[in-house]
Amino acid sequence: MSITALARAQVQALTPYQSARRIGGQGHIWLNANEAADSGDYTLDCARLNRYPECQPPMVINRYAAYAGLNPEQVLASRGGDEGIELLIRTFCEPGKDQILQCSPTYGMYAISAETNGVGIVDVPLNADRQPDFDAIIGRLDEVKLVFLCSPNNPTGDLVDRAGLLRLLDAARGRALVVVDEAYIEFCPTASQASLLNEYAELVIIRTLSKAFGLAGIRCGFTLANPEVIGLLLKVIAPYPIPEPVAQIAAQALSEEGLARMQTRVDDINRLKAELVGKLAASKQVREVFAANGNYVLVRFAEGAKLFARMATAGIILRDFSSKPGLSDCIRITIGQQAEMDAVLDVLQQEQ
Template sequence: MSLTQLARAQVQALTPYQSARRIGGQGHIWLNANEAADSGSFSLDCSRLNRYPECQPPAVINGYAAYAGVAPEQVLVSRGGDEGIELLIRTFCEPGRDSIIICTPTYGMYAISAETNGVGIIDVPLKASRQPDFDGIIDRLGEAKLVFLCSPNNPTGDLVEQSSLIRLLEAARGRALVVVDEAYIEFCPEHSQAGLLADYPELVLIRTLSKAFGLAGIRCGFTLANPEVVQLLLKVIAPYPIPEPVAQIAAQALSEDGLARMRARVAEINRLKAELAGQLAGHAQVKDVFAPNGNYLLVRFTPGSAVFDRMSRAGIILRDFSGKPGLADCIRITIGQQAEMDAVLAVLQQEQ
């Protein structure tokens, strides 16, 4: 008997999330994972590595609370935003009975986490405007415990309209949690929904140090929520989720100097993004440049497959989204360094 047959049926049938590292590729310019081009330098004190770390390191919790403008009891730190997503599903959804709502095309881990936990998935696709179908979501609230929205949306870059989100939150009172994934919010901080947390206990935000902070390698994310929700998540989270070196680096990243470095990085990325968007908009092979709110641009080429192949042959690794609903010929380009953006444009200017 194959050992695979010993696994749960959901796992046997599961297609794993195709992360940038799993997809791989061969090249020298990696613009497929929305990583920052640098991380900065950090120091480590190794004197406590013989001890188990604290479950929720106070320096990290207090630092992020101050940065986000919330109370420390509204913050949970986890192994990346992905663990926050997983914890919410495990905490609030009964396997085989409950469901989540997603709005495709969007970040794939919402569905993967639900599938691995035996939780149903209700897809209410984005409208033609690329906004969530709030009427459609509200109509199905009775069938779901969690609603996942991504703002800026990965991969399209669009932002959730706050007035529509408030309407959804009003409808969700006592019925479901509304989770807004703000992994890329540092690139447009004025559009954060954190100001709604005080008035809407059903609202949950997902944050991360992976993007604007340039720390994808340490796997550190945050869930911002009503204290009651945080306490429930703490019942489910692993006893030692944040390694001591991660906590030290995160605390330094959230210091005054660390935040200044992050904001300087964001300013440079936004500058390069605006330049790239402007140059792409007038190119004959570009049909559409999507919303520029993250550290990436989703671009519809004509045809996308040919452009993707040319970039790959030149050693430039991008992310192909052409197989996703409504995203035919679309390729996502992470904003890297100036030289990397110049290389993308140089290949695009070459004859096919």
């Protein structure tokens, strides 16, 4: 008997999430994973590495709560925002019985985490304006436990309409949780929904240090929710989710100096993004530039496959989304350093 036959049926049938690192590629300019171009410098105190870390490091929790304008009881730290997504599904969904709802095209880990845990998926595609179809979502609330909305949406960059979200939250009271993934919110902070947390017990927000803070490598994210939800997640989370070195770096990143460094990085990225968007919009090879609210921009090219291949030949690795519904010829470009953006434009201009 094959060892594979011993695995759960869901795992045997599962296609793993195709992360940028799994897809790979050959090149010297990596603009396919929405990573920051730098991380900053941090120090480590190794005196406590022989001890197990605290489940929720107080300095990290307190500093992130202050940064988000919340109470510490409303914050949970995890191994990236991905673990926050996984914990919500494991905590609120019965395998083989319950379902989540997502709005494609969107971040792939909502579906992967659901499938891995034997939880069903209801897909309500974005409407023609690339907004969640709130009427359709509300109509299916009794079928699901969790509704995942990504804002800014990855890969399209669109922000969730606040009026529609409020309608959904009102309808979801006592019926389902509404999870707003704000992994990229530092690039458009006024669009955050965190101010609604004290009004809506059903609202949950996912955050991360991977993007604006430039710390994808340490895997540290946050779930923001009412204390009752946080308490339930703490029943499920691993005993030591935040390693001591991660806690030290996260606390430094959330210090006054660290927040200032993050804001400088965000300002630089937004400036480079605006310059890139302007030049892309003027190119005859570009059909559409999508909403640019994160540290990336999704672009529909006249000939996406050819453009992707030309970039790869030049050693520039981008992310191809042309296989996703409604995203034919679409390529996502992470905003990197000035020289990297110049290299992208140089390749684009070779066949004007």
